[in-house]
Amino acid sequence: MLIDFSITNYRSIRERQTLSLAASAYFKELEELNTFDAGTGEKAPRLLRSAVLYGPNASGKSTLIQALDFMQDRVLHSQKESQVGDEIDTVPFKLSAASRADDSEFEIAFVERGVRYEYGFRCNRQRFTEEWLYAYPQGRAQKWFHRVFDAEAGKDAYKFSSLFEGDRKRQDWKDLTRSNALFLSTAIQLNNEQLRPVFDWFQHRLRVVTSTADLNTYYTVDLCKTQTEKAKVVAFMNSADLSIADIRVKTTDFSPDVLPKTMSATLKEDLIRRMSGKALTTLKFLHSDAQTGEPVEFDEDEESDGTMALFAFAGPWLDVTENERVLVVDELDTSLHPLLVQHLVKLLHHTGSKAQLIFTTHDTTLLSQKLLRRDQVWFMEKDAARATQLYPLSKFSTRENEAVERGYLNGRYGSIPFLKDLDFYGV
Template sequence: MIIEMFVENFRSIKHRQSLNLTKTANDELEENTFELEEPYNTSLLKTAAIYGANSAGKSNFILALNTMKSIVMNSAKESQRGDELPVSPFRLSKETAKKATEFEVVFVTEGVKYQYGFSLTNNQIMDEWLFSSPKGRAQRWFIRAFDEEKQEYIWDFSSYFQGKKQLWKESTKANSLFLSTAVMLNSQQLKPVYDWFAKTLKVTGINGWDSDFTAKLCENEEGKQAVLKFLKSADLDISNIALESHKIDSNFFPAEMPNELKESLLSDLKGKEFIDVKTIHKDSDGDDVLFDLDEESDGTQKLFSFAGPWIDSLEHGKVLFIDELHDSLHPNMVKFLIKLFNNKKTNPKNAQLVFTTHETSILDQRVFRRDQIWFCNKEKDQSTTVYPLTDFSPRKGTDNLEKAYLSGRYGALPLVSNLEYLGD
């Protein structure tokens, strides 16, 4: 479960911005919230929507979390050592262009709250810290800070943090995270933190996921039936799914591909197979007709690709961040996907969904609580700010949020000029 995330000096995000999924003190749409177990006594939101104009920075906010995850997952790998770190600071200010980027996230996993973050440049990790709150009591586990004057790291380990600290410290490269390095060297205490990024947090861009995850789920009958139930609940007329397995041979590659490249790829993929997904519809006589997945509409293909991650997330209580959820989907499909998370019956493990969108038909107090709506705005210096709807104190149940947003009351709208036709 995610409680809050912070980003500073990343792409269009100049100043420190945050997204908080803590429930505010009101009693609207209680089914959209859930209680953290003792000892935290905090209520969190199941979903949150982020609105904003094109180029306002919504995608950069999602990308920031995905970049943080990628660095956690990859920085300690041998193949990544010596490589540049994948960050880009806010470049429209001389002050920030040379400053470090910072990421931080507060989350709960295995019943324990953690606060983990780091700052970095393209070349090295500058700072890294981890605090834990087992049984509700805050503990500092480690702090790593780079002293620029001495050109060396200062380390601070508390007695709460156990293990081969000296070995892990000495094994941590300048462009690697201590967290990732220690877990790679078998730190069991840090593994839940690493696993939250690796297994619980799922982030995707505007193109969503490919269909492989859903296809793999369909390889057993139970998984296939779950996918079919998902698709039928979305009112798609797919009666069944068939998977066709094909061995990878020379016919798999385009005829115009150079033979040398073809042989190299065949060597790497020797013995592997690819799965071809077929959707099955009934014709007017009730007989099965098979279609390639790419013959379906863009919306159907996207829903199919979403089915696996959606089912997996709801079943295991994962956290999804999705950019442009509405893309290629009907507004009713967007509402359907959101309701699966807000509904206690379909979301018994309290999975969470955060997404960006332009779809205003769901900007409705019958769908969202007021604290579930956030906005991204581009400021005069072209930087991104993120702020909640609750800053504007809309009236509970009565204010038309869609109308107010489109009229510009909450900002986060594109400024469109009146263009005159330039004729002869």
């Protein structure tokens, strides 16, 4: 599970900014529902099940999500998908000469298989200049490896802990780590099992959705092909009071006859070529007749956009909660009604799962529902240098029953847009 994530010198973020999901010991509200024990056996703070980020447009909310997505992508793909000389797709803060010339830095702390890890790296567009990993079995720090680029020697220098296994293989792992690849990724490709929990956290535990427009129904449709999983999807959707009696998935072989007659010949030929031998899946939602109770079929296009958005979200959501993953979503409220967002947050807090949800939103009604602790609410805004600042509501001396939504909209916590009057001439 995620403990914290820090970014330095990436896009709109200049100085180090840290999002923490460690629950504050000062707040006792909603402790059992909204927090959980990390399970490391350490005397460590409980972790938060969710965190929400507010801020005006262009304040840096998406930058934080993109940074986490970038870090995950580099861990998973830097060794196997990049070639010698390929640039690293990082972008430093551009509004300062010093930051334009400096490296970007990413660091994350998480728990996997009962052990806390801290992993991070620095990079520019040409190479990774530093990389490190700490492990905390039984709560004691072990610095497994540290890689630093030696500019004078023109190569990386490595230091390994005596607790880092694979003495005979280390040289191979070092030699085969390209300048634009991570040592962690390379060692995993070469079958290092000690680093497997760290890599697996990025591969299997973390789910980043940089745009809800990327969510489609395919994953949920696939779940609905088995009766047990379909029942979970129906129950999930009906928990939002959608009154769906059943969902039917019908699979038929593709036929050119289903294509519109008005379609151009060129496009039709292309589709026939690509779809030949493939199956088509159609989705039917069943609702009960108000008088007789008999099931009535509705096509996808007869359902509301909100219903279809929730259906697309159902599969990933069930996966996240059942497998205790970390779901990070940018602008969750773009595809879901505010009441559905509130519903999802409530569900997460009541499941007892160690799943975590981090999301950005402009919907302030969450702040008035008593759903969140003060340390679960974060704000983002630009400072005088137009760099992103990230800070929690718990930074302010708020009363336990303070009207947080009203305070936020009134500018008490910052992180709101400053609008200038527009002068119209010739009207």
